[in-house]
Amino acid sequence: MALACFTNFSHAAERCAGDPAWAGDLTPIAAGDWNTARAGHLIERAGFGETPEGIARLAARDPAAVVQELVQPQSVDNSALQPFDESGVFDEGLDPFPPSRPAVTDIAKEKGEALGVKVKPSGNRRLQPVVNRFFYWLRASKLETQRVGYWWANRMLTTKRPL
Helix, strand or coil, rough: CCCHHHHHCCHHHHHHCCCCCHHCCCCCCCCCCCCCHHHHHHHHHHHCCCCCCHHHHCCCCCCCHHHHHHHHHCCCCCCCCCCCCCCCCCCHHHHCCCCCCHHHHHHEEEEEHEEEEECCCCCCCCCCCHHHHHHHHHHHHHHHHHHHHHHHHHHHHHHCCCC
């Protein structure tokens, strides 16, 4: 989807910045002053912009109704967006998660276990099971955080409620 303010045209940035005369003017937009440029400026400031077709649809509406919908979006149908699907990967027994591998091995040396894993009673690499769990959860947490970030960014780009 090509957003109006992110086009390759050299005048796109100027168009999205709005008329310099609008700077600091917080008076309601009169219906007679409402146009495509103002609709584009409003939606760029209130969210992530809109396609040229979407800006034209906004410009065809009453400006007060557009602003009302933006600031009180409860009436806007957003049911097509999927809620976040939790993976269940979070383990409360790991909270608070140690800040580093040395910190987790220090805990394991002191208490005989860490992250819910006991230190091996004998042999070499007695702390290895604890270290393995630390790195497994470090990676799992990163992947889950990336998954949440992807879901959130996608939701922000596809929502009909930009604020």
